[in-house]
Amino acid sequence: MSEFEFQRFIAIGQYLPTESPVHRLDPRTRLIGALLILIAVTAAPNLLGLGVALVGIVGITALARVPLGYALRGLLPPLPFIIFLAVLQSLLGPAGDDMVPIFAWGPFHLSVTSLLNGAAILLRFPALILTITAFSAATSTTAIVRGLDALLRPLASLGLPAQDLVLMVQVALRFLPLLAREAERIAKSQASRGAEWGTGRGKLLRRVRQALPILIPLFLVSLQRAENLALAMEARGYRSQGRRSSIITLRFRLADGLALTACLLLATLVLLM
Amino acid sequence: MKPLIAVDSITYTYKPNTGASVPALRKLSLQIAAGEHVAIVGANGSGKSTLARHLNALLLPDTGTVRINGLDTRVTAHHPEIRRLVGMVFQRPEDQTVATLVEHDVAFGPENLGLPPAEIRSRVQHALLTVGLWEHRQRPPHMLSAGQMQRLALAGILAMRPDCIIFDEVTAMLDPEGRRAARTLMKELHAEDITLIRITHLMEETLDAQRVVVLHRGAVVMDGTPQEIFRDAGKLQCLGLDVPPVARLADALRRHVSGLPENVLTVADLVDALDRIPHHTTSCHNPPSLSPSPQGPTLIESAGLGHIYMRDTPFAHRALKEANLMVHEGCAHGLIGATGTGKSTLLQHLNGLLKPQEGTLNVIGYPLHEPQTDVRAVRQRVGLVFQTPETQIFEQYVGDEIAYGPRLTGLVGAALRDRVRWAMALVGLDFEAFKDRFTFALSGGEKRKVALASILALQPRILLLDEPTAGLDPASRRDLIARLRTLSCPRGGPAPLDSGADRSDRPEMTLILSSHQMEDIADLTEELTVMANNTTVLHGSMTQVFSQREQLQAWGLEQPVVIRLADELRARGWCLPEVIANQEDLLAQLRCRLATPR
Numbered sequence: 001m002s003e004f005e006f007q008r009f010i011a012i013g014q015y016l017p018t019e020s021p022v023h024r025l026d027p028r029t030r031l032i033g034a035l036l037i038l039i040a041v042t043a044a045p046n047l048l049g050l051g052v053a054l055v056g057i058v059g060i061t062a063l064a065r066v067p068l069g070y071a072l073r074g075l076l077p078p079l080p081f082i083i084f085l086a087v088l089q090s091l092l093g094p095a096g097d098d099m100v101p102i103f104a105w106g107p108f109h110l111s112v113t114s115l116l117n118g119a120a121i122l123l124r125f126p127a128l129i130l131t132i133t134a135f136s137a138a139t140s141t142t143a144i145v146r147g148l149d150a151l152l153r154p155l156a157s158l159g160l161p162a163q164d165l166v167l168m169v170q171v172a173l174r175f176l177p178l179l180a181r182e183a184e185r186i187a188k189s190q191a192s193r194g195a196e197w198g199t200g201r202g203k204l205l206r207r208v209r210q211a212l213p214i215l216i217p218l219f220l221v222s223l224q225r226a227e228n229l230a231l232a233m234e235a236r237g238y239r240s241q242g243r244r245s246s247i248i249t250l251r252f253r254l255a256d257g258l259a260l261t262a263c264l265l266l267a268t269l270v271l272l273m
Numbered sequence: 274m275k276p277l278i279a280v281d282s283i284t285y286t287y288k289p290n291t292g293a294s295v296p297a298l299r300k301l302s303l304q305i306a307a308g309e310h311v312a313i314v315g316a317n318g319s320g321k322s323t324l325a326r327h328l329n330a331l332l333l334p335d336t337g338t339v340r341i342n343g344l345d346t347r348v349t350a351h352h353p354e355i356r357r358l359v360g361m362v363f364q365r366p367e368d369q370t371v372a373t374l375v376e377h378d379v380a381f382g383p384e385n386l387g388l389p390p391a392e393i394r395s396r397v398q399h400a401l402l403t404v405g406l407w408e409h410r411q412r413p414p415h416m417l418s419a420g421q422m423q424r425l426a427l428a429g430i431l432a433m434r435p436d437c438i439i440f441d442e443v444t445a446m447l448d449p450e451g452r453r454a455a456r457t458l459m460k461e462l463h464a465e466d467i468t469l470i471r472i473t474h475l476m477e478e479t480l481d482a483q484r485v486v487v488l489h490r491g492a493v494v495m496d497g498t499p500q501e502i503f504r505d506a507g508k509l510q511c512l513g514l515d516v517p518p519v520a521r522l523a524d525a526l527r528r529h530v531s532g533l534p535e536n537v538l539t540v541a542d543l544v545d546a547l548d549r550i551p552h553h554t555t556s557c558h559n560p561p562s563l564s565p566s567p568q569g570p571t572l573i574e575s576a577g578l579g580h581i582y583m584r585d586t587p588f589a590h591r592a593l594k595e596a597n598l599m600v601h602e603g604c605a606h607g608l609i610g611a612t613g614t615g616k617s618t619l620l621q622h623l624n625g626l627l628k629p630q631e632g633t634l635n636v637i638g639y640p641l642h643e644p645q646t647d648v649r650a651v652r653q654r655v656g657l658v659f660q661t662p663e664t665q666i667f668e669q670y671v672g673d674e675i676a677y678g679p680r681l682t683g684l685v686g687a688a689l690r691d692r693v694r695w696a697m698a699l700v701g702l703d704f705e706a707f708k709d710r711f712t713f714a715l716s717g718g719e720k721r722k723v724a725l726a727s728i729l730a731l732q733p734r735i736l737l738l739d740e741p742t743a744g745l746d747p748a749s750r751r752d753l754i755a756r757l758r759t760l761s762c763p764r765g766g767p768a769p770l771d772s773g774a775d776r777s778d779r780p781e782m783t784l785i786l787s788s789h790q791m792e793d794i795a796d797l798t799e800e801l802t803v804m805a806n807n808t809t810v811l812h813g814s815m816t817q818v819f820s821q822r823e824q825l826q827a828w829g830l831e832q833p834v835v836i837r838l839a840d841e842l843r844a845r846g847w848c849l850p851e852v853i854a855n856q857e858d859l860l861a862q863l864r865c866r867l868a869t870p871r
Contacts (some may be wrong), residue, residue: 007583019411140374141374177415187664192657232363235329237357239352246384247383
């Protein structure tokens with residue numbers, strides 16, 4: 001494995017054309033289903049609920065024929081932050097009134113409640129990330145745009161620039177792998193000039209300092225890229241006020257009804273546990 | 274008849290945030306009729322792309338008017354129709370894809386036109402079939418090869434059924450086969466009465482056009498048929514341009530041979546012209562075949578090298594398998610092959626950026642397949658200049674950019690300064706004039722020089738170059754080739770402008786370069802390795818490899834002009850020795866065979 005393959009850690013926003021049953025659902029179903037699960041996971045009151053949610057999400061990931069190992073790898077980059085948050089929550093979070101702290105030192109304390117809260121973070125964030133990964137692997141950006149457009153159309157009459165919002169989502173998703181690849185290119189070119197990339201050496205501070213020369217060209221290149229993309233889109237007749245159509249025809253079938261019911265059930269279960 | 278495109282005396286100035294600015298277009302007028310095939314050429318910064326962007330209302334002129342089919346681009350209400358009429362394919366196809374699925378990307382334009390889904394699907398199908406990507410419709414665009422990406426961008430335009438298509442340097446990143454395919458496709462489109470406007474740096478590509486428009490500093494300075502334009506080689510040189518390689522060869526011949534007509538632009542024409550001049554075909558005084566040049570010690574040796582990108586993910590794809598490479602000291606080595614055959618991947622192994630997943634690789638004595646090897650030491654001795662390296666410049670000042678590498682090796686003060694000065698001299702940048710210049714304000718050619726100098730400043734023993742001339746205009750390309758030549762053959766070339774001490778410890782540099790321009794390879798290298806199907810398939814001297822005409826075609830490559838010409842002459846019964854490597858060899862052979870020397 002190469003240290004430069006930043007792309008392999010980007011599972012979010014990568015469409016996988018596996019043509020699974022999930023892929024065949026109406027885009028609106030996928031959007032609402034994902035939203036239901038995301039809300040339930042965010043609001044899940046306890047560990048049991050989160051565990052149920054994780055099982056459900058892993059099931060959906062399998063149903064969408066997204067390799068689990070691949071989906072899990074997307075958790076690696078944010079993992080340090082998640083652990084950091086969990087530790088913070090365990091040490092600084094509310095101790096709970098009925099419990100005696102196991103350990104206390106100055107502002108730090110550890111109790112069963114705060115430990116449970118920390119553990120909840122360890123489950124909650126991965127569940128959220130996996131949901132988004134499975135959703136974006138099963139939904140092409142065009143389908144997302146079509147679905148969002150249909151769902152947000154009522155809001156357009158209230159003056160919300162629905163179409164532009166939707167397009168922002170599409171472009172952002174498309175930019176993720178592009179940025180990863182660009183960062184890869186720049187890191188490689190600097191490694192060729194003696195920077196400590198991919199040599200497995202170098203002190204932490206020095207490594208951080210060497211990230212700076214990558215960020216500057218990355219920033220410039222992404223601006224350039226965004227400008228080019230905007231030009232190309234305009235050249236292909238995109239107008240923010242124009243009425244667009246779509247290659248995707250929306251059709252709500254029996255499977256969609258079943259899928260939505262299943263998502264609703266899962267969400268209720270998670271919240272009631 | 275009303276012209277399709279009428280540009281009337283337009284001026285345009287980019288508005289930067291700071292300082293005075295130079296107009297990109299000055300009083301430019303141009304008319305293009307429906308059904309024409311026009312090539313637009315000009316040095317970098319001559320206003321070609323700016324002009325193109327006026328033709329479908331992406332930019333609006335400061336003064337003057339642009340009318341497309343009679344519609345003024347200033348009127349916003351006209352824009353949807355203008356953009357349907359005039360489609361534009363940009364240089365970097367990956368910047369044009371909007372969707373994450375090939376067929377959805379093609380649908381983007383028709384969706385903007387507000388067409389019904391059934392109509393969109395039929396147009397998408399037709400466009401994808403036309404460019405030959407129908408079977409890839411369910412793939413994500415970034416998994417396509419460079420040539421396929423370019424065709425995808427074209428399909429996205431075709432689906433809008435335009436009357437005119439502008440191609441903005443679309444072949445710059447393509448291999449010979451990709452360029453051939455693009456050329457065929459353009460001919461088909463033109464046969465369907467689509468007006469074509471192509472912007473290019475490759476003069477031989479303008480020969481398909483009926484009309485060539487030359488821009489210089491934002492104005493039209495020449496306008497005529499290719500024959501008319503290429504008659505004046507001197508003027509083109511002054512404009513930073515060139516004649517096609519065949520015409521250059523014909524010009525050189527004309528100095529020694531009488532009876533050669535003006536305006537010979539293709540290999541076939543030149544062969545015909547030469548064949549008409551009385552000549553001996555039988556008496557054949559072949560020079561003794563050259564003894565193989567003494568080879569230096571082996572610098573690089575790989576066996577069974579293999580690499581898979583994104584291994585263990587759904588996106589895994591093999592880029593290299595069973596690759597064997599052998600490079601000797603002091604010899605410029607070329608790497609050729611169609612796009613996606615693994616050239617860049619192989620080059621990135623050679624300085625330890627990628628670690629061998631399979632096989633063995635020894636570079637200047639370092640076994641890179643062994644995990645304990647000091648990769649950083651290899652990287653300092655083997656410099657790699659990436660494709661379009663100018664996009665990776667990150668320092669504000671030229672001097673700092675070039676000093677970055679040597680500074681990391683521990684060089685400071687006067688020694689560092691001397692090193693930067695030395696590297697800048699090698700690429701032809703004056704130290705005092707350039708060291709405090711802002712990097713972002715440099716021209717494209719200058720930026721590439723800075724990027725090259727920043728690698729040279731490390732004084733590598735091996736210099737790896739990935740597509741060093743892609744996207745450069747003819748003048749910058751000529752200059753870069755000449756510089757690289759002096760680097761690889763320090764004996765023959767002029768000494769760089771530096772102090773005596775520096776020159777004495779100047780390291781021998783071995784060049785390894787990949788290129789899609791066979792002329793670059795012929796100009797620079799002595800040995801060649803050919804790649805196909807992600808592996809190395811042929812290794813030999815430059816002339817040996819380039820003599821394999823059919824094989825090269827099958828690999829998506831082509832012969833350089835000189836060798837192609839020699840081959841064609843042999844086919845006509847001319848007796849020429851096997852080894853004709855360059856223009857000088859060919860001239861010498863032809864002079865003694867033509868019966869009417871001057």
